[in-house]
Amino acid sequence: MKLHCVVEVNNRLLPSLALNSRRGQKSTLRIASNGTTSDSAVILHQTNDNVSGTVYKIANNIETVFSRFISEGKSTIRLKVPKVDLAIKADPLELKCFLKTLACMLRKDSPVSKLPQLYDAIALKLAPTQKKTKLVIASVSEFPAGRYPTTLTTLQINSVRLKTIDSRITRLTALQILNISNNQITRLPKELGFMNLKELHLSGNRLGSTQNWNWVCYDQIQNSLQLLDLANNELKCLPVEIGRLKKLVTLKLSNNEIVRLPPGIGRIGTLQYLSISQNKIEWLPSTFKLLSLSKFDISGNCFKVFKGQDQFDFKSTSLKQLAAAVVLDKKLAYSPATLPPTLISYLDCFGVCKCGYPTLTKSPLLVVEFRSHRITSSLICDAPLGITSTMGLQFCRFACADNALFVHKSNPFNSRLSM
Numbered sequence: 001m002k003l004h005c006v007v008e009v010n011n012r013l014l015p016s017l018a019l020n021s022r023r024g025q026k027s028t029l030r031i032a033s034n035g036t037t038s039d040s041a042v043i044l045h046q047t048n049d050n051v052s053g054t055v056y057k058i059a060n061n062i063e064t065v066f067s068r069f070i071s072e073g074k075s076t077i078r079l080k081v082p083k084v085d086l087a088i089k090a091d092p093l094e095l096k097c098f099l100k101t102l103a104c105m106l107r108k109d110s111p112v113s114k115l116p117q118l119y120d121a122i123a124l125k126l127a128p129t130q131k132k133t134k135l136v137i138a139s140v141s142e143f144p145a146g147r148y149p150t151t152l153t154t155l156q157i158n159s160v161r162l163k164t165i166d167s168r169i170t171r172l173t174a175l176q177i178l179n180i181s182n183n184q185i186t187r188l189p190k191e192l193g194f195m196n197l198k199e200l201h202l203s204g205n206r207l208g209s210t211q212n213w214n215w216v217c218y219d220q221i222q223n224s225l226q227l228l229d230l231a232n233n234e235l236k237c238l239p240v241e242i243g244r245l246k247k248l249v250t251l252k253l254s255n256n257e258i259v260r261l262p263p264g265i266g267r268i269g270t271l272q273y274l275s276i277s278q279n280k281i282e283w284l285p286s287t288f289k290l291l292s293l294s295k296f297d298i299s300g301n302c303f304k305v306f307k308g309q310d311q312f313d314f315k316s317t318s319l320k321q322l323a324a325a326v327v328l329d330k331k332l333a334y335s336p337a338t339l340p341p342t343l344i345s346y347l348d349c350f351g352v353c354k355c356g357y358p359t360l361t362k363s364p365l366l367v368v369e370f371r372s373h374r375i376t377s378s379l380i381c382d383a384p385l386g387i388t389s390t391m392g393l394q395f396c397r398f399a400c401a402d403n404a405l406f407v408h409k410s411n412p413f414n415s416r417l418s419m
Contacts, residue, residue, distance in 0.1 A: 005090035193218030208234030240348040296376035
């Protein structure tokens with residue numbers, strides 16, 4: 001029986017000698033046999049600095065075993081000779097198995113012949129400690145007392161009533177998959193934006209009341225995130241910045257209370273799987289006609305054809321509108337390093353006119369039938385009254401708007417307007 005762990009050897013005589021105890025070291029503990037008699041079982045403690053190891057006799061030599069914190073992977077073995085305490089930190093399950101074997105040796109319930117010989121154990125090289133890359137936490141007692149392993153690439157914390165994402169998680173630089181579904185999280189820290197996550201699972205939380213989505217605005221998360229799951233969060237709206245997640249492949253927004261979707265979603269060229277089912281969406285942004293999806297779920301929404309505003313002001317009435325118009329017209333590349341944040345947020349809202357030019361009007365002039373099957377290989381829909389979905393039409397100039405209004409007044413269901 002062997003155990004990969006961290007061991008701190010505390011000599012109980014050292015305090016009287018005014019010396020310091022040794023610090024914890026990565027170690028391997030083995031239970032082996034140093035003979036053939038029933039009391040020949042020993043503990044072999046090996047470290048990188050001491051590969052041949054230190055041998056501790058088991059029979060009549062263990063004063064007590066402290067196991068109060070064994071569920072946290074901590075235990076201490078107090079020896080009589082020498083007068084030392086072996087403070088052990090290890091995986092809780094592996095530690096329990098090691099102490100169970102040790103108890104059998106103390107009670108002599110198991111024959112020593114089943115143990116490996118000591119000289120064979122010493123001949124074995126110290127096995128390198130395996131890097132822990134995945135951690136699954138399903139109860140409060142399974143949370144680590146200190147830091148999370150820095151080598152983690154996958155962290156899963158489900159159904160433990162977690163309310164916040166603490167700094168121990170956001171400091172995991174190697175983390176790629178974070179699954180904290182089915183908890184009670186109400187806000188997301190901006191430090192998430194500094195992580196290189198590929199998958200972020202947030203379904204079944206309480207993000208409907210959050211007003212702060214700053215984490216979406218940072219380059220690290222924008223250039224890495226491929227899957228975002230926000231299902232079952234009581235969301236009524238989404239931040240316009242969500243369109244900046246330029247590497248996103250899968251976006252799950254089902255079972256919320258969303259009425260309108262940000263136009264930026266339609267400009268995510270990598271998007272393949274989009275679910276907006278079971279919401280309150282009445283129309284899709286005009287940018288959605290730019291998408292090319294593998295799967296699109298629009299079932300359980302409130303799509304309907306209707307007329308929007310009667311008049312629109314297409315004049316640029318502010319410096320911000322003038323600047324946005326120039327950026328869009330010239331198709332200039334932009335980032336937080338080149339433009340003010342207020343202008344970038346404004347640009348996140350632009351739609352696409354029927355003629356192909358960008359438009360910055362906030363509400364649609366017309367909402368017409370949209371044939372969603374044109375932008376996806378697989379469509380899931382209810383198709384009430386024969387309408388799969390609808391799209392809000394926005395226009396870049398009076399000419400486009402007047403033409404659309406004339407066609408709509410002549411025949412509200414004219415195919416020239418349906419998308």
